[in-house]
Amino acid sequence: MKDRTFQPLERPVVGEMNVPGDKSISHRAVMFGSMAKGKTVIDNFLDGEDCLHTIDIFRQMGVRIKQSGLHVVIESDGVEAFQEPTAPLYFGNSGTTARLMLGILPALPFFTVMHGDPHLTIRPMERVVTPLKLMGAQMDGRKEGNYLPIAIKGGVLTGIHYELPVKSAQVKSAVLLAGLFAEGETTVIEQTKTRDHTENMLRAFGADIVSNENTITVTNKRKLRATDVTVPGDISSAAFFIVAAAIVPNSYLTLKNVGLNETRTGIIDILLEMGANITIENKREISGEMLGDITVRYTKLKGVIVEGDIIPRLIDEIPIIALLATQATGSTVIKNAEELRVKETDRIHAVVTILTTLGAKLEETADGMIVHGDTKLQGGSIASYSDHRIAMMGVIASLISEGSVTIDDVSSIAISYPAFFDDLAKVTKER
């Protein structure tokens, strides 16, 4: 482990910055670009470790992909030309890659084995395996197919009508992707709308897909057509800097070209409810997704209740929202967020443990936490649980702590935000 110590920030967070490309959209652009026959160019790709694993997996199946930094060129002969990989496919830490590929691999006429790092190996896959088996997928894995490694024997799939038991865009996407290959129609019904990047991008790639409120139907009638994608900035990465500017006195920060898809902007709604000074300008659409520039100015905030349908719209932002809540007046209650327990680590437990160590007052609940506000953080030594979002939350917490914050290992940050420290240095430097 490589301990790193972060000192409190003695000045405001100021400036203008870009955040890296959206992780969810970058994964999907590589997947659909690989499945479509022809050339797909991706700009502002996220060169984080998770998305690089997605590229490697398609390369192992024979797709020609050139990646240099944020620019990716895919040349594919189409999904029919994919070749059987001669080695197991490695998914690293990436839940999105694993779950979405579980929707693609069972329709390919060959054998594959999926495996991942120790964190991914204990994340539940049964939520995807169950509907896919209903479609006829032949797969098995550890503990009745619930955990990686999973082995898949390609075959024929049949469409289904499936009500999602979990609020998960990854499960929704896996079933829809399997539906692209299945006989007949595949319909997915969501209890609560989750991020809809799969639907938006499949539409752009020419798939036969129809969404109506929370019901989405696909058929295998049309082949995907290669389509260039410009990836908007990732609001989940922006969240760390939005919160930094909201909690460090006198801050004033603009984040340019951030994705503003409504299924992802729960953090903005919560900040506005807390009384934050946030404005959005230059709102526009690119590659079927909204984006714009977000400006945040420091102001005193008040606690709120975060629950219900907003949870999937800010699920990955809950660790940093918890930090924000420690600085607001009154308490913030986070409920219905039990999904956090099956992310890269149990994020409810990790957040409560870390912020308590730093001097905040929180209570862990089964499906969330209660954060008591107006607490000065003292600093201390914390573990990152090898979770990128937890590590970044720890670094941002150091900005407002009285003493320094030592984190056991921050290397996981490269999973979703390789330029995090460079960007942080730019907006916190002495002027």
Ligand SMILES: O=C(O)C1=C[C@@H](OP(=O)(O)O)[C@@H](O)[C@H](O)C1
């Ligand atoms: O579809 C996606 O790209 C994602 C969906 C969410 O996971 P769930 O589908 O498990 O909620 C999110 O937490 C993850 O970071 C990315």
Ligand SMILES: C=C(OP(=O)(O)O)C(=O)O
């Ligand atoms: C949960 C996350 O990603 P994944 O599920 O793809 O590992 C995340 O990025 O916070």
